[in-house]
């Protein structure tokens with residue numbers, strides 16, 4: 001979950017790679033560091049804290065040279081101190097390594113290296129890599145890296161430099177890595193966002209591939225020694241997509257982008273009441289669909305089950321990817337496993353995908369990042385085309401995932417020879433305009449956020465398809481505002497959580513305009529009777545809910561099956577304005593990273 005970048009070319013490396021590193025900061029931001037090869041010498045500067053702290057270091061001015069690597073960290077082994085920041089160097093200070101991933105057998109490697117006389121300067125698992133390469137080095141860096149890798153267990157995206165060679169060596173095993181091809185210059189990075197300013201031509205490395213990157217080109221070999229011909233891909237992302245464009249935070253910008261991201265998702269897939277999805281996986285033949293994901297994507301998975309049962313009439317389940325991969329799930333080739341992931345790199349979701357494939361299931365990915373590992377390993381997929389999501393809190397990816405799940409389940413329905421409801425299709429097409437209308441008037445949400453920003457606990461309640469929306473609202477609040485928030489099925493409240501309710505306990509109700517409406521009103525009355533303060537998200541014209549609630553946020557009317565898309569938007573905004581009122585770093589909440597590539 002760290003970000004790594006490397007450069008070789010004619011330009012000064014340090015300013016270039018620091019700019020690129022900022023674009024990777026969403027992957028981790030507790031410490032950062034850079035190493036530059038200058039003539040026959042290697043200079044490294046590291047700092048605890050964000051990249052801006054590194055940039056404030058006066059020693060940076062001395063980093064002159066055209067080859068360099070840098071790292072922004074999300075700590076796994078060892079505290080986020082300067083000492084533990086990357087790059088890590090070998091004993092002679094000739095080799096520098098930046099690492100994204102986890103070395104599982106580092107303890108035994110470290111002990112053995114220490115016995116052989118190596119001195120360690122950090123508590124990290126990553127430092128063993130620099131010392132192993134040092135021991136294997138016989139004059140050709142990529143060969144030394146290949147030899148060292150044979151001893152490593154775990155996951156890694158690595159970039160390595162040596163003072164004696166004009167090259168950057170990069171390796172990947174389960175941690176994403178791309179090579180950016182420029183004009184007389186080359187890059188390596190965890191993500192295309194870091195290089196999009198300089199090139200639109202990239203190569204995606206696969207597992208156990210070692211790239212030797214020179215100023216005028218690159219070669220890739222497998223760990224086994226065999227050379228590989230790699231395809232050059234064109235980057236879809238543009239620089240303007242990864243800038244804030246006047247918004248205070250990426251999260252707010254991404255909330256506002258939802259009308260456009262849903263429009264992009266629907267483009268070409270919804271026509272004349274019919275759904276078009278490619279490639280055709282013969283979806284009608286499956287007996288069961290299992291939706292898996294993590295975090296927000298897991299909330300989408302719950303909605304997936306609801307839609308699959310209601311629209312496609314197919315047996316459906318949902319599961320945390322981190323649980324699915326370590327059970328002995330009974331799946332066969334009659335099952336479709338749908339993996340949902342914004343980044344397409346989440347380690348647990350990738351693990352679940354591989355487990356499902358191993359057990360014979362067919363797999364389909366609902367993924368945002370084009371070319372990501374999951375998108376390349378699934379049998380078929382639906383890209384969200386939501387554009388880069390940079391704020392750590394997922395927003396536009398969620399609403400696009402829900403819409404993608406609607407299309408998928410309608411498509412299965414179609415494939416099974418059932419008619420689609422034209423009204424539902426019309427409503428799907430109307431979603432962008434309806435979200436736009438909501439974004440026009442934020443005063444009610446801003447006022448509620450100001451009033452409740454100092455509260456310590458919240459509970460979010462919803463039923464049916466809006467139960468996962470309650471979970472999502474609570475997750476948004478806790479991850480960016482550090483307020484304890486729980487999501488619960490409203491009907492379960494009386495089985496325990498109701499004991500928490502008093503006048504200091506705000507309860508957010510998501511009131512669907514569906515068959516369970518009356519039941520939710522009943523739950524609101526139960527809270528009211530215990531002096532709980534109620535914030536309700538309900539449909540326009542729902543006077544019953546408005547009467548019971550202390551505060552009411554209305555959303556446009558729509559089909560119950562599409563209501564999660566509209567109901568979640570005020571909850572995203574509520575979390576955003578609460579966190580902003582508390583003066584928190586909304587896009588980079590503590591302890592988190594955007595892309596969770598460790599288990």
Ligand code: M6R
Nearest residue numbers: 295296297341342343346393394
């Ligand atoms: O990239 P993914 O969708 O696989 O990420 C899954 C979760 O890590 C992610 O949704 C996380 O929970 C977000 N921070 C939630 O806002």
